[in-house]
Amino acid sequence: MITPNLKYIEELxxxxxxxxxxxxxxLKDEFPDEKSEYLENIAAKAQMEASLNVHKLKHKFNxxxxxxxxxxxxxxxxxxxxxxxxxxxxxxxxxEIIDGFLKSI
Amino acid sequence: MNCxxxxxxxxxxxxxxQLCANTPELDVIQEFDxxxxxxxxxxxxxxxxIFLDIHMPGFTGIDLVETIKNPPKIVxxxxxxxxxxxxxxxxxxxxxxxxxxxxxxFTKCIQKIKASSFKRPVLTHNKEASIDNDRDLYINIDRRLxxxxxAEILMVEAKGDxxxxxxxxxxxxxxxxxxxxxxxxxxxxxxQIHRSFIINFTKIIDIEDNSVLIEKSVxxxxxxxxxxxxxxxxxx
Numbered sequence: 001m002i003t004p005n006l007k008y009i010e011e012l013x014x015x016x017x018x019x020x021x022x023x024x025x026x027l028k029d030e031f032p033d034e035k036s037e038y039l040e041n042i043a044a045k046a047q048m049e050a051s052l053n054v055h056k057l058k059h060k061f062n063x064x065x066x067x068x069x070x071x072x073x074x075x076x077x078x079x080x081x082x083x084x085x086x087x088x089x090x091x092x093x094x095x096e097i098i099d100g101f102l103k104s105i
Numbered sequence: 106m107n108c109x110x111x112x113x114x115x116x117x118x119x120x121x122x123q124l125c126a127n128t129p130e131l132d133v134i135q136e137f138d139x140x141x142x143x144x145x146x147x148x149x150x151x152x153x154x155i156f157l158d159i160h161m162p163g164f165t166g167i168d169l170v171e172t173i174k175n176p177p178k179i180v181x182x183x184x185x186x187x188x189x190x191x192x193x194x195x196x197x198x199x200x201x202x203x204x205x206x207x208x209x210x211f212t213k214c215i216q217k218i219k220a221s222s223f224k225r226p227v228l229t230h231n232k233e234a235s236i237d238n239d240r241d242l243y244i245n246i247d248r249r250l251x252x253x254x255x256a257e258i259l260m261v262e263a264k265g266d267x268x269x270x271x272x273x274x275x276x277x278x279x280x281x282x283x284x285x286x287x288x289x290x291x292x293x294x295x296x297q298i299h300r301s302f303i304i305n306f307t308k309i310i311d312i313e314d315n316s317v318l319i320e321k322s323v324x325x326x327x328x329x330x331x332x333x334x335x336x337x338x339x340x341x
Contacts, residue, residue, distance in 0.1 A: 008205055012123055019123055026116045055160055056114060059184050062205045063116070 002094065004064035004101040028102050031060055035095050042088055051080035054091070060098065069094045106218075107151075110136040111143045111166070112158035112182065117204065121156045121182065124211040130219065140164040144172060144310055148320070152177050154218065156202075159183040164311060170195050172310055174273060178221075180214055182206065242289055244270065244279045251277065255294065259308050259319050261286055263301040271322070298334055299327045306337060 006024075013020035038053035058073035072094070076087040108131055112118045118136050125131040134152065137143040141164055143155075157179050159166040166181060176197040184204045199221065200214045242258070243250045253272060262269045263283040270277045270286075279286075287295070287303055297303045298317065302324050310318040315326050317334075326334060 008207075012120060012208065014127075016123070019119075023116070023119055023123075026119055030114065030116050052160075052162070055184065059114065059117065059204050062184070063120075 002066055002069055002097055004066055004098055006105070007065050008063055024102075024105060027060065027063070031057075031098065031102055034060075035099065038095075042085055045085075047080045047083050047085055050085065051077050054080060057095070061094070064098060064101070066094070066098075106130055106153040107132050107134050108154040108156060109134060109143065109146070109152055110156045111138075111140060111161075111169070112136075112156075113138050113161045114158070117158060117182065120204075120206060124206060124208060125156075127208065128212070128215055130215065140166065140169040141311060144169060147173055155179045157181055159185070167195075170197060171307070178218060180218075240291070242286075244277060246277060246279060253277070255291065256305075256307075258290075258295075259305055260322065260324060261290075261303040296330075296334060296337060298330045299325050306334065312338075 009020060009023055013023070034053055034056050038050055038057065041047075041050035041053060054073055054077040058070050058077065061067075061070040061073055072087070073091065076091050079085070079087055108125065110118050110121045110125075110133060112121070115138070118138070122133055122136065125133045131154070134150075135146060137146065140161055154177055157166040157169060159181055160183060166183075170176060170179060178199045179195075179197045180200045180202060181198055182202045182204060199218055202210060202214060240255045242253045242255055244253060245251075253270065257273045259271045259273065261283065262271070264278070266282075267278050267280055268283055268286055270279060283297070283301070283303060287297060290303065294305055294307055295303050296306050304317060304319060304324055306317075308319045310320070312318075312326075312334075315328075315331070316323045317326060318324075
């Protein structure tokens with residue numbers, strides 16, 4: 001089971017607590033929108049558009065210290081571009097974990 | 106150094122902005138969530154450095170690099186390392202930061218930029234285009250032969266017995282026909298998109314419905330010429 005963390009955000013923030021809180025707030029706003037858009041595109045079988053969503057979402061994986069998930073997303077993005085969404089369920093699990101993490105902080 | 110940040114993701118812009126805030130030499134004067142707005146800004150204001158995302162919907166970072174004339178130094182930011190080689194084909198691109206950008210890597214990037222001179226690079230990304238940059242066209246106005254650089258011509262418009270040639274720096278009215286100047290313009294750069302207009306299609310900023318935007322001019326595309334224009338574009 002993957003565990004997101006705030007290590008990168010804390011390193012970036014240093015003593016700047018205001019930035020840290022503001023940045024977390026941005027993630028809390030951006031992530032659900034990107035996730036929703038991704039799910040809509042998957043439901044519509046719009047793989048190319050979904051690959052663009054994965055491209056954006058994978059950046060958040062890295063920010064939250066999920067390196068393995070990032071590499072998985074790179075593969076999934078390529079597969080979506082090739083027209084296959086067979087990794088969707090596995091990708092969705094990662095999204096749900098991040099969703100829960102962002103709601104907990 | 107005055108800089109701007111261009112990225113469609115707010116979180117990505119926030120990271121670069123924070124890294125800039127921790128770097129006294131950098132002054133972020135504006136941020137943009139799309140390349141088109143940034144181009145409009147760059148047409149009006151000189152800046153020293155751009156932090157530019159590659160993947161943006163519609164108009165990508167690479168499109169922007171190819172569009173702006175005499176670009177400032179550019180640092181590309183992206184999640185994909187695969188684009189590094191492509192990015193370095195452009196002289197204006199001085200570094201390439203992979204997201205999430207660390208403070209250490211960002212500092213190295215700025216040191217590298219400081220170490221280099223601030224002379225603005227010339228965009229050289231395409232051998233064929235470089236050759237055409239050196240080609241000239243002489244036009245006859247009031248018994249004077251005026252030399253124009255082909256690459257600096259933005260568009261030509263038919264005006265009755267005359268044509269208006271719009272270049273990067275100046276406009277000229279010449280007593281000739283669109284058909285005659287078309288024969289003198291290289292086909293790899295110029296294209297007739299309407300019975301009254303020939304454009305330099307490397308200068309296109311965007312295409313919307315039946316018109317193209319070049320600098321601040323909106324030029325109509327006729328239905329019969331649209332397929333050829335679309336064929337020539339490097340469409341994703």
